[in-house]
Amino acid sequence: xxxxxxxxxxxxxxxxxxxxxVDNVDLHIPRGSAFGYLGPNGAGKTTLIxxxxxxxxxTAGTMRLLGQPVPAERAAALARVGAxxxxxxxxxxxxxxxxxxxxxxxxxxxxxxxxxxALARVGLAAxxxxxxxxxxxxxxxxxxxxxxxxxDPELLILDEPTNGLDPAGIHxxxxxIRGLVEExxxxxxxxxxxxxxxxxxxxxxxxxxxxxxxxxxxxxxxGNRQTILIGSSDGVRAQALLAAHPAVRSAAKTPEGIRVTxxxxxxxxxxxxxxxxxxxxxxxxxxxxxxxxxxxxxEERFLEITSRLGVAA
Amino acid sequence: xxxxxxxxxxxxxxARFRRLVGAELxxxxxxxxxxxxxxxxxxxxxxxxxxxxxxxHAVNGAKYGPAGGVENLRGALQLLTQIGAVAAVLIGVNAGxxxxxxxxxxxxxxxxxxxxxxxxxxxxxxxxxxxxLIAVAWAIAATASAALAGSGEAPGAxxxxxxxxxxxxxxxxxxxxxxxxxxxxxxxxxxxxVLLAWQLAVAPLLLQSGRLDxxxxxxxxxRIEPGGESVAISPVTAILLIALWTIxxxxxxxxxxxxxxx
Numbered sequence: 001x002x003x004x005x006x007x008x009x010x011x012x013x014x015x016x017x018x019x020x021x022v023d024n025v026d027l028h029i030p031r032g033s034a035f036g037y038l039g040p041n042g043a044g045k046t047t048l049i050x051x052x053x054x055x056x057x058x059t060a061g062t063m064r065l066l067g068q069p070v071p072a073e074r075a076a077a078l079a080r081v082g083a084x085x086x087x088x089x090x091x092x093x094x095x096x097x098x099x100x101x102x103x104x105x106x107x108x109x110x111x112x113x114x115x116x117x118a119l120a121r122v123g124l125a126a127x128x129x130x131x132x133x134x135x136x137x138x139x140x141x142x143x144x145x146x147x148x149x150x151x152d153p154e155l156l157i158l159d160e161p162t163n164g165l166d167p168a169g170i171h172x173x174x175x176x177i178r179g180l181v182e183e184x185x186x187x188x189x190x191x192x193x194x195x196x197x198x199x200x201x202x203x204x205x206x207x208x209x210x211x212x213x214x215x216x217x218x219x220x221x222x223g224n225r226q227t228i229l230i231g232s233s234d235g236v237r238a239q240a241l242l243a244a245h246p247a248v249r250s251a252a253k254t255p256e257g258i259r260v261t262x263x264x265x266x267x268x269x270x271x272x273x274x275x276x277x278x279x280x281x282x283x284x285x286x287x288x289x290x291x292x293x294x295x296x297x298x299e300e301r302f303l304e305i306t307s308r309l310g311v312a313a
Numbered sequence: 314x315x316x317x318x319x320x321x322x323x324x325x326x327x328a329r330f331r332r333l334v335g336a337e338l339x340x341x342x343x344x345x346x347x348x349x350x351x352x353x354x355x356x357x358x359x360x361x362x363x364x365x366x367x368x369x370h371a372v373n374g375a376k377y378g379p380a381g382g383v384e385n386l387r388g389a390l391q392l393l394t395q396i397g398a399v400a401a402v403l404i405g406v407n408a409g410x411x412x413x414x415x416x417x418x419x420x421x422x423x424x425x426x427x428x429x430x431x432x433x434x435x436x437x438x439x440x441x442x443x444x445x446l447i448a449v450a451w452a453i454a455a456t457a458s459a460a461l462a463g464s465g466e467a468p469g470a471x472x473x474x475x476x477x478x479x480x481x482x483x484x485x486x487x488x489x490x491x492x493x494x495x496x497x498x499x500x501x502x503x504x505x506x507v508l509l510a511w512q513l514a515v516a517p518l519l520l521q522s523g524r525l526d527x528x529x530x531x532x533x534x535x536r537i538e539p540g541g542e543s544v545a546i547s548p549v550t551a552i553l554l555i556a557l558w559t560i561x562x563x564x565x566x567x568x569x570x571x572x573x574x575x
Contacts, residue, residue, distance in 0.1 A: 054425075055574060075426070076425070085419060088420070089419065091417055092415070093345075094340070105336035106424040109328070
């Protein structure tokens with residue numbers, strides 16, 4: 001266990017009767033990063049967050065938040081943690097400011113003094129004295145972030161935080177998260193939205209059926225696969241030929257061209273394989289007008305990992 | 314740890330708890346419907362009672378005695394404990410279940426604050442709304458009973474103080490019972506249904522039969538009413554019963570607050 005990690009879990013498990021929602025999760029979230037916890041709906045993301053925050057008990061395993069063991073030192077650990085779990089909830093008959101005052105009262109004395117700054121930071125200063133019942137979902141999401149900021153958090157845990165935000169709101173939200181990370185805070189962002197995670201996060205854990213199936217930096221996750229994008233005079237024939245090439249694992253037609261994924265066990269470098277494929281197509285009488293290494297998107301990687309698991313199951 | 318640091322820590326802890334209590338009071342007093350209902354059920358009956366009694370006496374002084382006096386004070390305060398008990402239930406249920414109903418309990422737990430402290434703050438927070446209303450109602454009754462006593466017997470200071478304590482106790486017990494039950498059940502509507510059915514229908518029927526006086530809190534409260542009717546239980550039993558009917562629901566509510574998934 002190291003202080004360079006803000007969240008560390010070991011063998012963390014949660015069962016609901018026979019069903020395992022979180023299965024033996026070992027998670028290490030580095031300090032000062034935006035970390036995506038990515039998985040399809042029902043993968044156990046929210047349950048893990050609820051355990052970290054002491055909202056529900058773990059069935060097995062250990063956790064540390066900001067170096068403190070949880071639940072033993074829960075109060076000390078959560079003093080510097082802000083969180084939004086699922087949709088942020090408020091007393092709708094109270095104003096935004098009063099709702100923050102209620103939560104500030106449960107925190108340290110200084111939290112009350114952060115209310116105005118937190119409201120300004122999320123752009124709600126002008127509407128702070130209106131009842132929350134008059135707020136849109138997007139405004140409630142922003143008020144949820146303001147509430148999380150009352151802790152002056154070293155770690156922000158945000159569960160599906162862009163739900164209900166319009167495109168402009170999502171864009172603004174991304175900027176806010178990056179700003180928080182630049183201040184040295186760590187953000188744990190749970191989401192099923194790959195695009196969102198890819199645009200915000202530095203590192204990712206992919207979770208499926210309650211298990212973390214892969215974790216690392218975005219570059220690591222996307223980069224350990226070799227893909228080539230090919231444009232040809234006869235796309236249909238090229239795709240059929242490529243599917244039979246010994247270096248090719250799959251050849252899929254995309255709007256940009258044919259996306260060829262090389263076999264990871266094929267014993268040549270991607271550049272050599274590209275040259276070989278080019279020669280192969282030209283010798284078959286096809287003109288090749290595009291041939292470039294392509295970076296796999298997180299979405300492709302995610303689907304590959306989770307669908308592979310689905311097949312295995 | 315030095316004595317000074319222990320004292321400082323204790324003072325900081327008390328200040329933190331006071332802030333929680335203030336937040337509880339804020340949540341309750343900003344519920345307009347609850348405050349209006351509480352005023353209607355606690356203060357209004359006293360005003361209406363004495364206005365009606367005063368009018369009757371003015372219209373037909375031979376048939377209706379003065380509006381004030383000891384007997385009318387007893388009647389008014391018994392009315393207060395019966396109708397005001399509904400307000401005590403409403404305040405208790407909102408104090409106990411308001412955060413859960415709004416989904417805010419989860420947000421409070423996430424602060425890391427001990428769940429027991431969150432629960433405990435509901436008690437003074439709710440009483441901070443209930444007791445001033447009772448004090449106003451009592452003040453109206455006390456003033457009217459003395460000022461409008463006419464030729465009748467005006468209540469003495471000692472009796473007024475005894476009644477203040479008794480009314481405060483009756484409604485506080487109702488509030489604590491409601492707070493404990495709603496914290497236990499986690500549903501405001503179910504708690505209100507159960508408690509009002511008990512308060513307005515089941516308990517009066519059982520009290521009327523007189524067979525279960527040894528276990529009913531209503532009998533215990535009657536036993537210690539100033540100059541009240543005699544109930545066949547000892548004062549010690551009455552006090553133990555009141556303590557039991559207060560502590561058990563509170564303990565159950567605290568346990569559930571501590572253990573429930575937030």
